[in-house]
Amino acid sequence: MTAEPGLTVTHRRYVPHAHAHYGGSLVDGAYSLGLFGDVATELCVRADGDEGLFAGYSDVEFLAPLRAGDVVEATATLTRVGTRSRGVRFEARVVCRAAPERGPSAADVLDPPIVITRATGTVVVPAAQ
Secondary structure, eight states: OOOOTTOEEEEEEEOOGGGEEEGGGEEOTHHHHHHHHHHHHHHHHHHHSSOOEEEEEEEEEEOSOEETTOEEEEEEEEEEEOSSEEEEEEEEEEEEEEOTTTOTTOEEEEEEEEEEEEEEEEEEOOOOO
């Protein structure tokens, strides 16, 4: 396995109503960060054959709300390859959103998706053997 900048991994997940913590069915911003941890893990496995460890974020932007009933997509892209560290760019987008005004199970596909969170961070993997 060779870690190469540009490698991208994407996960999608339905956001259950149990995760709404605030009025208007809003979900806390940490939910996106949890998704980023999951997608970074797969990125490390694909790039280095190891789950790696998340070292930290250098930048996080919360751009729009995440709501219960959304389908959210989280993407991690490898941007930098060091000896043991890897730079990663993250983006979370809402690709489907509930439309309760039309009915209890109504929803819409969003085209274009709504970018809700962007971040950059660093993961660390074991030294190559």
